Amino acid sequence: MEYQHTPVLLKEVLAVLQPQEGQRFIDATLGSGGYTLALAKAVGPTGLIVSFDLDPLAIQAVREKLSHENIQNVLLINDNFANLTEALKKQGLEGPFNGIVLDLGLSSAQLADANRGFSFEHDGPLDMAFGPGSPRSTSEIVNHWTESELRHIIRDYGEEPWAGPLARAIVRRRRYQPITRTKELVEIVEQVLPPSYIARSRHHPATKLFQALRIATNEELENLTSVLNQSLSLLCSHGRIVAITFHSLEDRIVKHFFLRESKDCLCPPEFPICQCGHHAQLKIIYRHPLRASEAEKAVNPRARSAKLRAASKLN
Numbered sequence: 339m340e341y342q343h344t345p346v347l348l349k350e351v352l353a354v355l356q357p358q359e360g361q362r363f364i365d366a367t368l369g370s371g372g373y374t375l376a377l378a379k380a381v382g383p384t385g386l387i388v389s390f391d392l393d394p395l396a397i398q399a400v401r402e403k404l405s406h407e408n409i410q411n412v413l414l415i416n417d418n419f420a421n422l423t424e425a426l427k428k429q430g431l432e433g434p435f436n437g438i439v440l441d442l443g444l445s446s447a448q449l450a451d452a453n454r455g456f457s458f459e460h461d462g463p464l465d466m467a468f469g470p471g472s473p474r475s476t477s478e479i480v481n482h483w484t485e486s487e488l489r490h491i492i493r494d495y496g497e498e499p500w501a502g503p504l505a506r507a508i509v510r511r512r513r514y515q516p517i518t519r520t521k522e523l524v525e526i527v528e529q530v531l532p533p534s535y536i537a538r539s540r541h542h543p544a545t546k547l548f549q550a551l552r553i554a555t556n557e558e559l560e561n562l563t564s565v566l567n568q569s570l571s572l573l574c575s576h577g578r579i580v581a582i583t584f585h586s587l588e589d590r591i592v593k594h595f596f597l598r599e600s601k602d603c604l605c606p607p608e609f610p611i612c613q614c615g616h617h618a619q620l621k622i623i624y625r626h627p628l629r630a631s632e633a634e635k636a637v638n639p640r641a642r643s644a645k646l647r648a649a650s651k652l653n
């Protein structure tokens with residue numbers, strides 16, 4: 339059975355990108371192809387959509403959809419978006435593009451597949467890589483990183499106040515035998531977190547630990563910073579960049595990047611004359627991030643935490 343998927347904030351993404359016949363866009367996070375297909379239809383046969391995903395299964399599934407719908411203006415690239423410029427160069431494409439969209443994190447299809455190890459609701463192997471060739475495995479982090487390294491990522495990437503006790507419990511448990519299943523992590527969380535804390539939380543108690551491990555496995559924050567930096571030289575004048583994030587760490591990176599690149603000088607305020615020579619390259623489109631409508635949140639739970647930020651290239 340084909341997995342049904344509704345792209346988050348699709349209408350809002352299209353409203354920002356305003357795709358026109360013959361234009362070229364990059365979808366850095368293909369997933370189930372919701373944005374890619376909509377953009378491909380809007381730019382028509384003379385346009386081009388270049389779509390990246392680390393996950394070969396996502397690429398394969400969308401390839402089939404494209405062929406089924408006879409859409410021929412999409413180039414699918416099974417690579418990390420952190421390799422954006424290099425991968426485009428290999429295809430003889432150096433830009434400029436009319437827009438770039440990033441819909442971060444994991445897809446509903448990845449979450450729904452217990453074998454991918456992303457889910458705390460279904461037991462699966464401890465593997466949270468978006469695709470092969472990820473810098474490290476989740477199992478390596480859980481079974482070999484020191485207690486202090488574990489505490490650090492659970493606190494910084496999961497924003498989990500119980501990072502210390504969780505790291506200690508993971509280290510204690512793996513002394514007997516390696517931790518290999520997601521269920522074991524969920525058990526640790528349930529043993530460590532106080533019932534009152536769990537009862538107060540709006541999310542599953544393992545959400546923060548899983549988020550931390552996924553970010554560390556895939557180096558998500560480093561990849562995001564890298565793709566944002568590369569995006570500037572790939573956009574045409576007035577080209578637009580849209581980023582949809584699902585937690586505050588990613589949102590902060592996008593927000594600060596847009597803020598920095600929309601300023602002419604980055605010198606400390608006490609400097610009488612600019613010494614950095616920095617020039618604004620972006621104009622922020624929305625001061626505050628767009629959120630999904632109540633109607634969308636009601637039908638698509640993933641939309642609840644989505645934040646959309648957008649900016650356009652100055653010239």
Ligand SMILES: C[S@@+](CC[C@H](N)C(=O)[O-])C[C@H]1O[C@@H](n2cnc3c(N)ncnc32)[C@H](O)[C@@H]1O
Pocket residue numbers: 343344345346366367368369370371372373374390391392393396417418419420441442443444445446468561
């Ligand atoms: C939220 S989904 C995208 C959903 C998509 N907008 C749609 O309409 O179906 C995010 C996708 O980005 C991919 N991804 C995450 N980090 C990546 C990276 N660094 N490079 C390439 N793909 C990445 C994931 O494998 C996942 O398929």
